[in-house]
Amino acid sequence: MAVNLRESWWIRDVEVPTRVVLAPMAGVSVQAFRRQGRRYGAGLVCSEMVSCAGIEHKNERTLGYLRVASDEHPLAIQIFGSDPRAMAEAARMVESAGADLVDMNFGCPVRKVTKTGAGAHLLQDADLACRITDAVASAVSVPVSVKMRRGVEDGSRSCLEVGPRLVEAGASTLTLHPRSAKQMYTGYADHTLTAELVELVDVPVIASGDVTSHAKAHAVLAATGAAAVMVGRGAQGNPWAIREIVFGDAVHPSREEVAAELIVFIRETVRELGERRASGFLKKFYGWYLGHGRFPRPFKNEVTQLHSTEEVVTRLLAAAPGAAELVERLEAELPDPDDDVLLDRLPISVYGGG
Numbered sequence: 001m002a003v004n005l006r007e008s009w010w011i012r013d014v015e016v017p018t019r020v021v022l023a024p025m026a027g028v029s030v031q032a033f034r035r036q037g038r039r040y041g042a043g044l045v046c047s048e049m050v051s052c053a054g055i056e057h058k059n060e061r062t063l064g065y066l067r068v069a070s071d072e073h074p075l076a077i078q079i080f081g082s083d084p085r086a087m088a089e090a091a092r093m094v095e096s097a098g099a100d101l102v103d104m105n106f107g108c109p110v111r112k113v114t115k116t117g118a119g120a121h122l123l124q125d126a127d128l129a130c131r132i133t134d135a136v137a138s139a140v141s142v143p144v145s146v147k148m149r150r151g152v153e154d155g156s157r158s159c160l161e162v163g164p165r166l167v168e169a170g171a172s173t174l175t176l177h178p179r180s181a182k183q184m185y186t187g188y189a190d191h192t193l194t195a196e197l198v199e200l201v202d203v204p205v206i207a208s209g210d211v212t213s214h215a216k217a218h219a220v221l222a223a224t225g226a227a228a229v230m231v232g233r234g235a236q237g238n239p240w241a242i243r244e245i246v247f248g249d250a251v252h253p254s255r256e257e258v259a260a261e262l263i264v265f266i267r268e269t270v271r272e273l274g275e276r277r278a279s280g281f282l283k284k285f286y287g288w289y290l291g292h293g294r295f296p297r298p299f300k301n302e303v304t305q306l307h308s309t310e311e312v313v314t315r316l317l318a319a320a321p322g323a324a325e326l327v328e329r330l331e332a333e334l335p336d337p338d339d340d341v342l343l344d345r346l347p348i349s350v351y352g353g354g
């Protein structure tokens, strides 16, 4: 039976208004990304992963600190670490910052993370994974979720052994990206495992991996019985893809719309990260937004070479003057940044992945 992607569903007592979840992506899921995702129809958005390192007095190479605003909800904040007590304390902080869901990263394949016993390593240490889940679920009153890969080694089916145990330990939902940690992002996401996981647990499962269109989202939901799909790379610089996935109408944004969304994204990111960090961080977004045949390649290349974000904004407005009015409209709807909650003891890790 076809699933309606515009239908709401529940993670315990949290209502998620559509069946599309915006993926957590380190180096991507800044506040502007999450907020835009909600605006384009994602029912749930996720933060980048924040580390317990601050609590454990360990150093973490950091992208900064998370800011949470009123227009991001429902919002999952993702934490990672390997010490149950530190994870529980981080979970409490995340809850008091307003997270609707505490998500745990048991899928990050990056060596710097797995060698500390966190991320995908936990798929090989089910006892510790369960102790962390139990500690976190006992520490907060919001639902707790776990995002995992299929396992560490190619062909692994660890997720099917660990997943049901995590539910028993207190996870209210599981997200599966059915690639191995070894695979990183190569090959394809094997959603036959997602279907098997759905059969094994009585909580909603979110299917992550290779969902880039309405047709694919339907196919994955129908084949797996998952409650929702998660969209990651397909939404990079492309909020219109989220709209297409949720609503099924092909969306071809005008140059004005693309420029306006990018300008708002730039300004919000500068506000969040500061000009120095934002100018480097944003370069990949220029390619993502201005590609897809939306602007000529020489224009895209020129924008990427500019030094300051202000120059980029000026150049975009010169190329698409009608964007100015759209920018004004979009900015008028933003909540007051002074009302943001800052999670300043939990650094955003530069080593994310999952």
Ligand SMILES: Cc1cc2nc3c(=O)[nH]c(=O)nc-3n(C[C@H](O)[C@H](O)[C@H](O)COP(=O)(O)O)c2cc1C
Pocket (backbone or CB within 6 Å): 023, 024, 025, 026, 027, 028, 048, 049, 078, 105, 107, 108, 147, 177, 208, 209, 210, 211, 230, 231, 232, 233, 234, 352, 353, 354
């Ligand atoms: C650049 C990048 C960063 C990522 N960072 C995270 C992360 O911090 N936490 C996490 O759980 N998954 C992370 N992921 C994995 C995604 O959430 C998602 O599971 C994966 O990309 C597969 O979905 P997709 O095919 O829709 O991109 C990351 C993926 C990418 C491409």
